[in-house]
Amino acid sequence: MSDTHAATAASPGHYERMAVRVQKIINSQSAQKARAALIFRLADELEDDWKQLLEEIDENDNVTLAWRDDGGVQIFWTVPKED
Template sequence: MSKHAASAAELPGAYERLGIRIQKIINSPTAQKSRAALIFRLPDEQEDDWNQLLEEIAENDNVTLAYRDDGGVQIFWTVPKED
């Protein structure tokens, strides 16, 4: 494998970049404290990628998505108590 091909393979794709961006928002101290995050799709992000990510987030237990009129999605979650 050439040096160019190796570096190209390491770059995250559009979906991965979207996931990283949303993960940073969700993991921010403010979001973690309130157990909520407000996210928006950026103009350069594909709608299919956005919808796939929202579906994957919604599959998690204790997570609720609220779709807003302004296009944003509010994510709420609860942390289950340990036994």
């Protein structure tokens, strides 16, 4: 495998960078404490990627998405009690 191909395979794409950014917001201490996070699509992020990410987040049990007038998406979640 060439060095160029290896570097390309190792660098994250647009979707992956966006997903990591949103994951950091969701995993922040303040978001975890509130069980809520507010996210926005950045200008350089593709709308299709954004929609895909929101669909994947919404598929999770105990997660609610609320679209805001300012373009942001509020994510709320609950943590189920252990039996």
